[in-house]
Amino acid sequence: xxxxxxxxxxxxxxxxxxxxxxxxxxxxxxxxxxxxxxxxxxxxxxxxxxxxxxxxxxxxxxxxxxxxxxxxxxxxxxxxxxxxxxxxxxxxxxxxxxxxxxxxxxxxxxxxxxxxxxxxxxxxxxxxxxxxxxxxxxxxxxxxxxxxxxxxxxxxxxxxxxxxxxxxxxxxxxxxxxxxxxxxxxxxxxxxxxxxxxxxxxxxxxxxxxxxxxxxxxxxxxxxxxxxxxxxxxxxxxxxxxxxxxxxxxxxxxxxxxxxxxxxxxxxxxxxxxxxxxxxxxxxxxxxxxxxxxxxxxxxxxxxxxxxxxxxxxxxxxxxxxxxxxxxxxxxxxxxxxxxxxxxxxxxxxxxxxxxx
Amino acid sequence: xxxxxxxxxxxxxxxxxxxxxxxxxxxxxxxxxxxxxxxxxxxxxxxxxxxxxxxxxxxxxxxxxxxxxxxxxxxxxxxxxxxxxxxxxxxxxxxxxxxxxxxxxxxxxxxxxxxxxxxxxxxxxxxxxxxxxxxxxxxxxxxxxxxxxxxxxxxxxxxxxxxxxxxxxxxxxxxxxxxxxxxxxxxxxxxxxxxxxxxxxxxxxxxxxxxxxxxxxxxxxxxxxxxxxxxxxxxxxxxxxxxxxxxxxxxxxxxxxxxxxxxxxxxxxxxxxxxxxxxxxxxxxxxxxxxxxxxxxxxxxxxxxxxxxxxxxxxxxxxxxxxxxxx
Ligand SMILES: Cc1ncc(C[n+]2csc(CCOP(=O)(O)OP(=O)(O)O)c2C)c(N)n1
Numbered sequence: 168x169x170x171x172x173x174x175x176x177x178x179x180x181x182x183x184x185x186x187x188x189x190x191x192x193x194x195x196x197x198x199x200x201x202x203x204x205x206x207x208x209x210x211x212x213x214x215x216x217x218x219x220x221x222x223x224x225x226x227x228x229x230x231x232x233x234x235x236x237x238x239x240x241x242x243x244x245x246x247x248x249x250x251x252x253x254x255x256x257x258x259x260x261x262x263x264x265x266x267x268x269x270x271x272x273x274x275x276x277x278x279x280x281x282x283x284x285x286x287x288x289x290x291x292x293x294x295x296x297x298x299x300x301x302x303x304x305x306x307x308x309x310x311x312x313x314x315x316x317x318x319x320x321x322x323x324x325x326x327x328x329x330x331x332x333x334x335x336x337x338x339x340x341x342x343x344x345x346x347x348x349x350x351x352x353x354x355x356x357x358x359x360x361x362x363x364x365x366x367x368x369x370x371x372x373x374x375x376x377x378x379x380x381x382x383x384x385x386x387x388x389x390x391x392x393x394x395x396x397x398x399x400x401x402x403x404x405x406x407x408x409x410x411x412x413x414x415x416x417x418x419x420x421x422x423x424x425x426x427x428x429x430x431x432x433x434x435x436x437x438x439x440x441x442x443x444x445x446x447x448x449x450x451x452x453x454x455x456x457x458x459x460x461x462x463x464x465x466x467x468x469x470x471x472x473x474x475x476x477x478x479x480x481x482x483x484x485x486x487x488x489x490x491x492x493x494x495x496x497x498x499x500x501x502x503x504x505x506x507x508x509x510x511x512x513x514x515x516x517x518x519x520x521x522x523x524x
Numbered sequence: 525x526x527x528x529x530x531x532x533x534x535x536x537x538x539x540x541x542x543x544x545x546x547x548x549x550x551x552x553x554x555x556x557x558x559x560x561x562x563x564x565x566x567x568x569x570x571x572x573x574x575x576x577x578x579x580x581x582x583x584x585x586x587x588x589x590x591x592x593x594x595x596x597x598x599x600x601x602x603x604x605x606x607x608x609x610x611x612x613x614x615x616x617x618x619x620x621x622x623x624x625x626x627x628x629x630x631x632x633x634x635x636x637x638x639x640x641x642x643x644x645x646x647x648x649x650x651x652x653x654x655x656x657x658x659x660x661x662x663x664x665x666x667x668x669x670x671x672x673x674x675x676x677x678x679x680x681x682x683x684x685x686x687x688x689x690x691x692x693x694x695x696x697x698x699x700x701x702x703x704x705x706x707x708x709x710x711x712x713x714x715x716x717x718x719x720x721x722x723x724x725x726x727x728x729x730x731x732x733x734x735x736x737x738x739x740x741x742x743x744x745x746x747x748x749x750x751x752x753x754x755x756x757x758x759x760x761x762x763x764x765x766x767x768x769x770x771x772x773x774x775x776x777x778x779x780x781x782x783x784x785x786x787x788x789x790x791x792x793x794x795x796x797x798x799x800x801x802x803x804x805x806x807x808x809x810x811x812x813x814x815x816x817x818x819x820x821x822x823x824x825x826x827x828x829x830x831x832x833x834x835x836x837x838x839x840x841x842x843x844x845x846x847x848x849x850x851x
Binding site: 224 | 611618620637678707708774781845
């Protein structure tokens with residue numbers, strides 16, 4: 168019998184960590200707040216009680232040192248999973264991650280390996296401001312030797328986490344905080360994820376929407392409303408950032424008449440969309456039949472004030488109206504935007520959220 | 525030399541001002557109009573006040589995520605702090621920063637930011653520049669103060685900065701607010717059982733510890749430390765023991781979560797810096813109930829007016845969002 172369960176993205180991560188701790192006796196789960204009462208937004212709940220304080224533990228505020236310590240432990244055969252509640256804190260550990268973890272296997276002629284997972288949370292909202300809501304995924308994806316994944320669905324969160332822990336390389340596992348509450352199906356018997364390959368979230372014939380992380384959810388929202396207006400968008404989730412799956416994009420474009428829109432949760436200059444486009448053009452120069460569009464954040468930090476931050480983040484509305492422009496169907500814009508509009512403030516992931524984190 | 529009678533009253537007033545401002549922020553946070561992470565310093569007021577009492581406007585302060593008290597004690601503008609929490613253009617950062625990013629250059633409060641340890645080397649760099657610029661005026665130089673927590677002491681940059689500060693004999697005060705917790709993680713999960721200040725001392729500077737809930741004690745320790753730093757004796761380090769009453773971030777208390785040992789918070793509340801000072805003022809007949817009640821009325825009015833002013837703030841324009849990326 169298949170073990171099919173509906174759960175939130177956050178629960179899927181907890182479930183994967185739980186199963187991995189059971190499966191890999193050498194796994195360690197470490198990070199600031201991992202065993203505290205709030206358990207990293209609930210994603211490490213109960214794990215210390217189940218697997219003990221030797222394997223599930225808090226750590227000093229020493230991101231760089233602790234990353235190096237985890238690399239050392241990984242060299243000696245452990246499988247550490249190191250958690251940062253914000254990607255901004257991981258910036259302190261870039262030296263260890265880039266100079267050591269990403270290069271060790273190569274530098275020593277393949278004789279040693281670093282099976283390390285770094286979990287980082289990105290996201291927005293409630294005045295997180297310039298130093299607590301950055302989108303640095305593309306920067307990390309530019310480091311050879313480091314695998315960077317950004318799963319969007321609960322099912323992928325579960326399987327990617329297990330695959331990342333089983334992987335013998337350093338993997339940066341990026342979670343958008345606003346995905347944590349979204350419910351999806353987790354099929355534990357599904358084949359193991361490969362940490363490569365895009366996922367088709369929705370099939371369509373009229374336009375290809377290639378999106379990253381939380382923007383895939385926005386793209387799906389746009390596609391659903393567009394479908395009510397007779398426009399059939401295909402949505403690809405570009406869940407593997409360092410191994411961008413250009414082949415799937417090209418295959419989709421062959422179906423949708425070479426019309427591509429990319430949506431990313433990062434400033435324009437920091438978007439993996441550029442990498443995607445460049446690789447696509449180099450490998451499949453004739454796949455684009457029309458100028459592609461890129462829906463991204465502006466090229467400056469996000470201010471704290473919600474009065475302006477609410478205008479920083481594009482979403483389903485911007486995606487849908489760009490699609491209508493591309494298809495020459497702008498007469499539908501008012502009606503589509505009207506259907507997509509929500510009175511939920513953009514700094515809240517859902518109505519139950521009341522701050523401060 | 526403990527603070528003179530007038531000083532003690534003044535210190536009490538400053539602490540009370542921070543306490544009442546923080547309580548008002550906590551009360552109004554529930555209205556969902558201050559939409560930013562907010563770390564209150566209730567219970568820790570004596571440190572900011574006792575240290576800042578020795579600083580002039582020319583002296584500079586750097587701070588961290590828990591910066592309201594440091595900002596106010598240094599003379600930071602209260603209405604502009606509140607406007608910042610509301611995200612208005614009149615805020616001290618124009619709404620760009622919220623509670624975790626404060627600045628008031630007129631008051632000599634350079635900046636607070638929320639990446640733990642981020643401002644520690646900046647304070648040293650500022651002190652270095654001050655020392656270079658003020659070489660000619662021997663005997664009296666401006667000092668720089670960096671406030672940080674016990675958690676921050678674990679960051680590598682802390683120790684890199686201590687080393688350089690001693691090497692260059694900078695006019696810099698390291699003020700470690702040891703409240704025993706980093707978010708909800710107790711010191712014992714993060715550091716071996718030993719004091720913090722001897723480690724700073726091992727870098728070769730003068731480091732002492734004291735009761736951070738006794739404003740008279742903080743005042744006296746800071747008096748010596750500031751004088752030393754001013755007189756060219758190099759960086760100084762104070763480890764001050766205290767406790768935060770509210771949750772790490774947000775307006776409420778969270779003792780029900782059980783990360784503190786039972787009774788710990790209650791015990792610290794008995795050691796409230798305001799309560800202790802009030803008892804001293806009354807016992808020494810330096811003040812009386814009428815005067816203390818007047819202080820409350822005066823502060824209530826000031827804080828109410830500050831909120832009224834802040835709430836009339838204007839929204840930053842959407843166009844302004846892209847400004848100031850480059851100087
Ligand atoms: C580099 C970095 N790591 C983690 C965090 C998350 N964080 C914010 S405040 C804090 C606790 C800091 O503790 P401490 O320095 O003792 O100050 P306190 O909050 O107790 O005043 C942590 C872990 C951060 N902001 N920056």
